[in-house]
Amino acid sequence: MIKDFLKKYWYRYVLGILVLVLVDLSQLFVPKLIGQVVDHLKLPNPDQKYIWLMISWIMGIALGMAILRFFWRYFIIGASRRFEYVSRNFLFEKLMSLTPGYFDQNRSGDLMAKLTNDLQAVRMALAQGVVMSVDATFMAIMTVFFMGSTVSWRLTWLSCIPLPGLAFVALFFGRMIHRRFREVQREYSSLSELTEETVSGVRIVKSFSANDRIHQLFNERSQRNYQSAMSLARVSSLFFPLMTFFAASSQILALSFGGKMVINGTVTLGEFIAFNSYLGMLTWPMMALGWVLNMIQRGRASYQRLMQIVNETPQVQDPKDPVEIEKIEHVEFKNLTYRYPGTERDVLKNVSFSFNRGDMVGIVGTVGSGKSTLVRLLAKLYPVERGRIFINGVDINDISSENIRKLIAFVPQESFLFSDQVQRNIAFAQQKIDFEKVVRYAKLASVHDEIEKFSDGYKTVVGERGVTLSGGQKQRVTIARALYTERDVLIFDDCLSAVDPETEEKIIGALRKNYREKTMIVITHRLKVLKDADMIIVLDEGKIVEKGDHEQLIELDGMYARMFRKQMIEEELECE
Ligand SMILES: Nc1ncnc2c1ncn2[C@@H]1O[C@H](COP(=O)(O)OP(=O)(O)OP(=O)(O)O)[C@@H](O)[C@H]1O
Ligand SMILES: [Mg+2]
Numbered sequence: 001m002i003k004d005f006l007k008k009y010w011y012r013y014v015l016g017i018l019v020l021v022l023v024d025l026s027q028l029f030v031p032k033l034i035g036q037v038v039d040h041l042k043l044p045n046p047d048q049k050y051i052w053l054m055i056s057w058i059m060g061i062a063l064g065m066a067i068l069r070f071f072w073r074y075f076i077i078g079a080s081r082r083f084e085y086v087s088r089n090f091l092f093e094k095l096m097s098l099t100p101g102y103f104d105q106n107r108s109g110d111l112m113a114k115l116t117n118d119l120q121a122v123r124m125a126l127a128q129g130v131v132m133s134v135d136a137t138f139m140a141i142m143t144v145f146f147m148g149s150t151v152s153w154r155l156t157w158l159s160c161i162p163l164p165g166l167a168f169v170a171l172f173f174g175r176m177i178h179r180r181f182r183e184v185q186r187e188y189s190s191l192s193e194l195t196e197e198t199v200s201g202v203r204i205v206k207s208f209s210a211n212d213r214i215h216q217l218f219n220e221r222s223q224r225n226y227q228s229a230m231s232l233a234r235v236s237s238l239f240f241p242l243m244t245f246f247a248a249s250s251q252i253l254a255l256s257f258g259g260k261m262v263i264n265g266t267v268t269l270g271e272f273i274a275f276n277s278y279l280g281m282l283t284w285p286m287m288a289l290g291w292v293l294n295m296i297q298r299g300r301a302s303y304q305r306l307m308q309i310v311n312e313t314p315q316v317q318d319p320k321d322p323v324e325i326e327k328i329e330h331v332e333f334k335n336l337t338y339r340y341p342g343t344e345r346d347v348l349k350n351v352s353f354s355f356n357r358g359d360m361v362g363i364v365g366t367v368g369s370g371k372s373t374l375v376r377l378l379a380k381l382y383p384v385e386r387g388r389i390f391i392n393g394v395d396i397n398d399i400s401s402e403n404i405r406k407l408i409a410f411v412p413q414e415s416f417l418f419s420d421q422v423q424r425n426i427a428f429a430q431q432k433i434d435f436e437k438v439v440r441y442a443k444l445a446s447v448h449d450e451i452e453k454f455s456d457g458y459k460t461v462v463g464e465r466g467v468t469l470s471g472g473q474k475q476r477v478t479i480a481r482a483l484y485t486e487r488d489v490l491i492f493d494d495c496l497s498a499v500d501p502e503t504e505e506k507i508i509g510a511l512r513k514n515y516r517e518k519t520m521i522v523i524t525h526r527l528k529v530l531k532d533a534d535m536i537i538v539l540d541e542g543k544i545v546e547k548g549d550h551e552q553l554i555e556l557d558g559m560y561a562r563m564f565r566k567q568m569i570e571e572e573l574e575c576e
Contacts, residue, residue: 001087001310002126002303009079016075017134023068024139026061028146031281033058035274042269072131080127084119091115091309100381101315101341114309118302125299129292136288143278143285151267151275159254159279163286165246170290173239178294180232187225194221247283254279315341316383322400325392328407328489328519329357331378332390338373341383347373349542355535357488360512360520362530364560365539371523372413374539375491378521379410409487411495413523415471415478419463422451426458426480441483444514446507447476471498479507489519497525501571505529527564528571536560 006013037054040046095111147156198205198214205214254276261267267275332354339346348370355361363371377384380401389396396404417425426442427433438458442448450473454460460467462477469477475495482490490511496504508522508529522530530536531550538546538553538560546558553560 001090001307002083002122005083005086009082012075012079013130016072016079016131019068019072019075020131020135021138023065023072024135024142026065026068027139027281028142028278030058030061031274031277032146032150033061034277035268035270035272037270038273039268039270076131077127080123080130083126084123087122087306088115088119091119091306094309094312097314098312099314099316099383100376101383102312104340105342111309114305118305121295121298121302122306125296125303129295129299132288132292132295136285136292140282140285140289143282147275147278151271152261155254155258155261155267155275158257159250159275160282161253162246162249163282165249166243166283166286167290169239169242169246170287171293172290173235173242174291174294176235177232177239178298180228180235183228184225184232187221187228191218191221191225194218243283243287247280250279250282251276316380316401317397318400318402319398322403323394323398325394325399325403325407327357329392330390331355331519332393333374334388334390336377336384336388338370338377338384338388340373347542348377351539351542351544353535353537353544353547355519357519358517359534360522360530360532362533362536363521363523363539364525364527364530364536364563366541369539370542371539372493375410375493375521375523379408379491380404407487408489408491409482409485410491411478411482411493413493413495413497415474415495417462417469417474417477419461421456421459421461422454422477423458425462425477426484428481428484430484437484438480441480442477444483444507444510445476445480446503446510447473447480451477472496472500472503475499476507483511488517489521490515491521492523494523494525496529501526501528527560527567 033054037051040050040054092115144156144160194214194217198218205211258267258272258275262269262272333351336348336351337346338348338351351370351374363374365371373382376382377389378396380396380399384396386395386397391399391404418428423433423435423438426438435458439448442451442458451458451460454467462469462474475498479492479495482492492508496507499507504524504526505528508520509532511518511520512532522533524530527550533549535547535549536553537544538558540559546553546556546560548556554564555561
């Protein structure tokens, strides 16, 4: 990532560094000029004109430096911002190319931190890091050189003795301050996380009468936040006095030895004043050396973390020469045994079944029996070994994910809406909203009437700052979103669980009636919904235990029949 970037933008760095060196050089002449003014003032009859000339020079240099400073900042800081921009987009795109398995294993908070903190650390190293290391090294060498050559080498060495102390303080304290600062940030985010969760989960907190417990938790975290802030304050309050101590010691050395030299007449007063300004100018590069080492170290560590994302390969690999599928005519699962990447347990065992275009397939079973896993594999969200799933007789591994997702509309078990208008949620990922289509599918998903009643109808914003939809409303909006894509295969993963049974039956029934030619895979806990299904698969602990249509399964009088009878009785009880 960095290599490509530097290859493209090296000239900006070269230009920036050149300008930076120019600024440093001009800066170095100022004390010399001031020294000359002082010595001139000591002459019996100083020439006013000469002094004005010198002042104009100093002003001219200052102006030139101001302009040049703009340019090196523009070149170097600008380049690093460019790096941040390009890499952030690149990383985001990379993340989007990864499959859900990656996100099972990496918490979103960590990913957020990588895209913000780590990227920032790399940017800092590329901007301030580069600038400071060039600036500090060059300035330190040149200043010492000017001091030694124009005043006295002996005085220079003597006065510089305490200066490495500055670099060490900057290095070690810098590291400590940074560590504690991170700690403060961590504590702070854990505190705000708790606050946010408690506020958004306030109904649960109240209904469980958990006020005291939450309050205690809050207090604990709040206290940790305070303590970490204090420990940071302690270190940073020590930092500046220490810096001043080293800087002042070198001034004292300069005064005591240099003063003697002025009295002896070895150096002039003007030279001595110039010397002192140079010494003051050395403080910064010394400190900078310490900071910069930290910065570059941090930048490297962050860069390595970012490269982990870059080097991540999607768990689902796309084939080199994909077979293009126009329509899904036939799907076959063949002895499919499956475990999730990085786990040790088979969640599907020897599953075999097949269906054709236009079929309605029901999948039922106890919780955790592998229903969702089965359809996730068909949607190619997780990798599956060869020879297990075939579409039109082609191994699913030979078909690109893109191709499959163009054919399948998948409504997952957890409904998720973006904080956006209802109509945009339904016409998700489309440039233009076809409003008629939106309404048509909202009607089909039996949610139109309710949307109409919202204050802004289809323009109502849902989510965090908008209207809170009920669980059932959310589910039906996500169904409308899937229908809007007008794919040939619809997969509903238990996505009507929060809707009352009659409405669920009505929605599935209407879909079935309207779309005879579409293939539907319906996972549900309400068996009545599946009475018209062409085939029902009953899963238990990853195995298919029964297979057939409603009548056949009732006749079989097994698990399905038992579950069905139980639901019938419950329904009757509810009616009474
Ligand atoms: N991303 C995942 N990584 C690892 N294991 C998983 C993952 N998702 C599900 N599992 C495990 O796989 C098994 C089957 O899960 P699955 O979600 O397919 O069940 P399900 O039949 O859909 O259940 P439910 O009716 O509760 O939705 C479970 O034991 C679950 O713990
Ligand atoms: Mg499930």
